[in-house]
Structures are given as structure tokens and as C-alpha cells.
Amino acid sequence: MPENWANPAGLDLHLQLHLEKSPTRPARALEHALRTAMADGRLTPGTRLPASRTLAADLGVARNTVADVYAQLVAEGWCEARVGAGTWVGERAGHPRPSARRPAPGTPPLDLRCGIPDVSGFPRRAWATAARTAVTRAPDADLGYPPTQGTATLRRVLADYLARTRGVHGDPEHVLVTRGFGDLLAHVCRTLRTRGVRRIAVEEYGHERHRRIITAAGLTPVPLPVDEGGADIAALPGTGAGAVLLTAAHQFPTGVPLEAARRVEAVRWAERTGGLVVEDDYDGEFRYDRRSIGALQALAPGHVLYAGTASKALAPAVGLAWAMVPDGFLPALLDSTASAGGGADALHQLTLAVFMEEHHYDRNVRRLRARYRARRERLAALVADALPGCRVTGLAAGLHCLLELPPGTPEERVEQAARERGLLLEGLRTFAAAPRRAARRPALAIGYGAPRAQRYEAALAATVEAVTAAIRPAIRPGA
Ligand SMILES: Cc1ncc(COP(=O)(O)O)c(C=O)c1O
Known part of the structure; x- marks a missing residue:
């Protein structure tokens, strides 16, 4: 020693x-x-x-x-x-011991739920400097009511950024800036409805919030099965849907990419039927094993509406998302956006434009990529060491993965065991649009973005304890 x-x-x-x-x-x-x-x-x-x-x-x-x-x-x-x-x-260290001791009353829960980024490292100083630059530079005209489509400066910067990093085709005239992806999805669905669409196909696992937005806009979400190749596009024609919402680069929350043949099949369906593919590229910048697959949109820019967000690479508080919109869909979408109250906060848009132009956005993505990659590897190593019968699946990408449990383990029992240890965990079933198909193993959808760095070890330790405690009684009866 x-x-x-x-x-x-x-x-x-x-x-x-x-x-x-x-x-x-x-x-x-x-x-x-x-x-x-x-x-x-x-x-x-x-x-x-x-x-x-x-x-x-x-x-x-x-x-x-x-x-x-x-x-x-x-x-x-x-x-x-x-x-x-x-x-x-690190300044943010004040590290609790990485053990899964019972939390003291009043301690905020540990959190491994999906879709939540670690905002503790938000580049406050660079953002504040960009905000000051943006306000100082902005001509008076930029301080009026924001254009519905987004400020011209940010649209230009985004068109360049999306082409460079995600291979998205299109010019600033086809970029729309909105108040987050939820806002964009609502506008898209309302526009589809005015065009006579009544159904939109969605992946069978996804955000409940997105399905609620779809329903509130007057459309019916119709689930497509999801397997290791992503959404089953062969089932799309049978749904009667006029549009499909896909997380093609990294399915949310199962973590698989849409396989190449299905990407082509999806755009062929859109070309054949006049349907719209909505590509939700919420974490496309975060791929760890190799370069990201480019956006599906590049295969058919006239039929795919590409959507990105600042929520993962910066923070949800920035409240901005963007789309590259097919030509034929743009006027109606702008009408819908205007009638719902207009554009996103212009000063935030101008700040983001400066922030991106000065490459702080790229820098932040690189920094977060290293952080999330390390967290994912740590989780995978721990599961391999400490949880026999379990495995981490999904691409080495994004902020989440699946932790598959031994067949027959009730997800609810793991969630309950986690709650008792002060940890929030969600089973895969909580993301399902339809009852689970028998073939699917029980799993936890783990978001490794949420905890602050110094609480991550404790969250992992609590996960191991909760899974172990929940598996034990499941194994005993046959033993
Ligand atoms: C699947 C998916 N799409 C899109 C988003 C981005 O949504 P927003 O821009 O509203 O934060 C998220 C964020 O959690 C997400 O998980």
C-alpha cells in the first residue's frame, strides 16, 4: 500500500x-x-x-x-x-462521501431522471459578457418587438452552426427561433391541424409532456414500436398519420439511433405522401464514441423539419430552440407562431448570437461532452462491477442511457427502493405511450446529466443499492 x-x-x-x-x-x-x-x-x-x-x-x-x-x-x-x-x-466541490446512506430530512433528493442537464457549470461569465456585448451593439431597431421568425442575426449564426456541426441544409430565411422545443412543437402541431392533419406518429417511448402538447394542439399521437434500430418506420404508413416525430440521432429515452435504412424509409414516406418528418435533435452534439451521424434533414430538406435546442448544451433557462423549416411549411408555421403571441425574447437571441459567434457555444459543448462521457463511463463500469444481470445500453451519446434490469424485476420496486434512499429514478415504462410489449426488458432510464458533479457518486451508490435491494426478492422465490 x-x-x-x-x-x-x-x-x-x-x-x-x-x-x-x-x-x-x-x-x-x-x-x-x-x-x-x-x-x-x-x-x-x-x-x-x-x-x-x-x-x-x-x-x-x-x-x-x-x-x-x-x-x-x-x-x-x-x-x-x-x-x-x-x-x-473544484470550487463546486464540497463533496459528500459517495455512499448511499439515508438522506437527512430536508436534503434535496439525488436525481438521475432523464432529460435534465447539469447546469452547475453554466458559463456565467462568458454569457454575461456576451449579453453586455449584445446590448451594446444592438441597433435601436433590435430593441423593438422581436420578429416572429427570430432575429436576423441569430438566424444567420444558427444556419452556419447547424450546417457546420450537424450537416443541416438551409439558409437563415428558413430558420425559426422559438421559446424552447415545446413551444415549437405546439406551433408545428397547430399548423399541421390547419392543413387537415389529425394524427402524428410518435415513438412509443418519449416525453409525456410532448404527447400532451400534441394532444392540446388537436392531434392524436400514434405510437410506433421502438427496437434496437429505433422507431419501426415500416409501421408508419399503417398509422394514417400526416407527420412523424423522431429522435433519430439518439432515441429518447432508449438511446438507440435510427438505423440507416429506416432514415431513408422515413424520408421516402414523406416524399411519397406529402407527410412531414419532425426531427427532434435535442442532443445531437453529444456523441462520445465517434463523430455524430449528421441530421436526417439533409436527406430531404423539403420534407424534414429539423429542431434543436439550447437546453442541453447551455441551460433550459436560456429558453431558446430553433428549427430549419421546409420551404412549403414555413409561411403557415409563421402564421401560427404570430397568432400565438410572437417571437422569443430578442435580447436572449442576440446574446446567444454573440455567444455562438465567439465560439463559446462550441467550447461549452466540448467541455460538457468530456464531462458527460466520463459520467457515462463511470456508470457503465460500476454496473459491470456491481450489478450482475444488469447492463447499460444505448449509444455512447447524450445525457442518458438505459440500465436494463434482470427480466422480471418490477421497475416500480426499484423506484421505491431508490426513493427510500433519497434518489429519483424513473423506469422505462413511465415514458411509454402504449402498454409495454412483452419482449421489452424492464429498465431504468438513467439521466446522468442531472446531479451536480459532487453528488454523482452518491447517486450512483444509491442506484446500486436500490437495484440490489429490488432484485434480491425477485430472485429469491426461484432460489
Ligand atoms: C426528447 C427531447 N426533446 C427536446 C427537448 C428540449 O426541449 P426544450 O427546448 O423545451 O427544453 C428535450 C429536453 O429535455 C428532450 O428531452
């Missing part, structure tokens, strides 16, 4: 590496030792960590091992680093 008394900035730090538990994995042992020291308060926010070379020499491990562990902890938000200034314990 090598020990180390490093002396960073006058602070004695006693690290114990339990190498006997993982003799071939010094990185894992070091990571554990540092996390524990941060969690129990021995390493407090702002504390400089020893230089990787010094710590490596003290512990007798490779320098790269230390550097990799530091990088991992930075990616997860436990630590911060700057070239030339070293690595230190």
Missing part, C-alpha cells in the same frame, strides 16, 4: 493507494483515493494537487497514470485545471 505525503502549497496530503485491491489498475486506485479525499473533506475546494510528475514519483506509478486520473476528475467536474497553473480541487 504505497503512501504519499505530498506537499502542494504547504498542505500535507496523505493518500493511501489500495493497490492490493486492483494491483494492475493503479489509475483506478489513485482515482478512488483522490475521490475519497475530496468526498470526506480532506481535500477542500481550491486545494492545489501535486504536479503529476511529483505525485507519480512519490507513488511509484507512471506519470501518465496520474495525468489521466487528473484529466478524468477534471472532466467530471471534481477538479479544475489550467495550463501552467496546475490542477486543483
